[in-house]
Amino acid sequence: MIGIFDSGFGGLTILKGLIKELPDYNYIYLGDNARAPYGNKSPDVIYNYACEAVDFLFNHNCDLIIIACNTVSAQALKKIQQEYLPKKYPLKKVLGVVIPVVETVLENARYSLKNKPVKIGLIGTKTTINSKVYEDEIKKISILKQVNNQPLIFSISTPLLVPLVEEAWVKKIETKMILRKYLRPLKEKKIDYLILGCTHYPFLEKDIQNIVGKKTKIISTPAATAEKLKIYLNKHKEIDLKLEKKQPRRYFTTDDPKKFREFAGRFLPELKIDKVEKTEL
Numbered sequence: 001m002i003g004i005f006d007s008g009f010g011g012l013t014i015l016k017g018l019i020k021e022l023p024d025y026n027y028i029y030l031g032d033n034a035r036a037p038y039g040n041k042s043p044d045v046i047y048n049y050a051c052e053a054v055d056f057l058f059n060h061n062c063d064l065i066i067i068a069c070n071t072v073s074a075q076a077l078k079k080i081q082q083e084y085l086p087k088k089y090p091l092k093k094v095l096g097v098v099i100p101v102v103e104t105v106l107e108n109a110r111y112s113l114k115n116k117p118v119k120i121g122l123i124g125t126k127t128t129i130n131s132k133v134y135e136d137e138i139k140k141i142s143i144l145k146q147v148n149n150q151p152l153i154f155s156i157s158t159p160l161l162v163p164l165v166e167e168a169w170v171k172k173i174e175t176k177m178i179l180r181k182y183l184r185p186l187k188e189k190k191i192d193y194l195i196l197g198c199t200h201y202p203f204l205e206k207d208i209q210n211i212v213g214k215k216t217k218i219i220s221t222p223a224a225t226a227e228k229l230k231i232y233l234n235k236h237k238e239i240d241l242k243l244e245k246k247q248p249r250r251y252f253t254t255d256d257p258k259k260f261r262e263f264a265g266r267f268l269p270e271l272k273i274d275k276v277e278k279t280e281l
Helices: 011-021 043-059 070-075 077-088 098-110 126-131 133-144 161-166 173-189 201-212 221-235 257-267
Strands: 002-006 027-031 064-067 093-095 119-124 152-157 193-197 217-219 250-253
Touching: 002 011, 002 043, 011 027, 011 221, 027 043, 043 064, 043 070, 043 077, 070 077, 070 098, 070 126, 077 093, 098 133, 098 193, 098 217, 098 221, 119 126, 119 133, 119 173, 126 133, 126 152, 133 152, 152 173, 161 173, 161 201, 173 201, 193 201, 201 217, 250 257
Parallel strands: 002 027, 002 064, 027 250, 064 093, 119 152, 119 193, 193 217
Antiparallel strands: none
């Protein structure tokens, strides 16, 4: 069974991508909506929240967890992998979304703009941007993938976007005005690629694309995560064999199940979420 954890609704975009690429697997989704957003919280708090989520999902028979939340991936994933799992769950795995996205953007960049550095834009929560996790991974992986010239990275903190998505203000004119203000510097830089460094942001992708222009390629976190997970499972058959398939999907939230269902029904009707269970972490 594969667990998907996010601070709120954003991880549903990751789940959608996984179902499209790996439809036969059994998934459990956990959204910590009651404590969202995570982007303004301290690293210790984020780590503690993440450990609670990991415990919950492993106790519900997951053998592999995808941390969909970029903030958690930036602040807590490495510590969970290196310290928490060896002590409590040595046979289980927790993966994030940062490395799949970085690998994907650099695979694209490797074959373009050979005579000049690629310009990569990044938007995310304050915690994700301040961690510089994307910059660090881009530098490391660009060397491994022999990208021509070191990419130029332009990062912008966009803290208002997660609350706007959580409150279902996706289509509001106020949200579009905020997006224009946030994205203006990246548009002026004429970036080649844009990383949406938060799983909530795909809900705003159409408006983001319209603002930055068609020449800027937006890297899809759901598609990148799904593609890289498929490769990972093909390489690690011992993990793949443990994962249940063709079972009913389950959805959990720490907030109001009705609100969760309404949001999913409005913005991701293809998931066909009928039942959402409430839990505490």
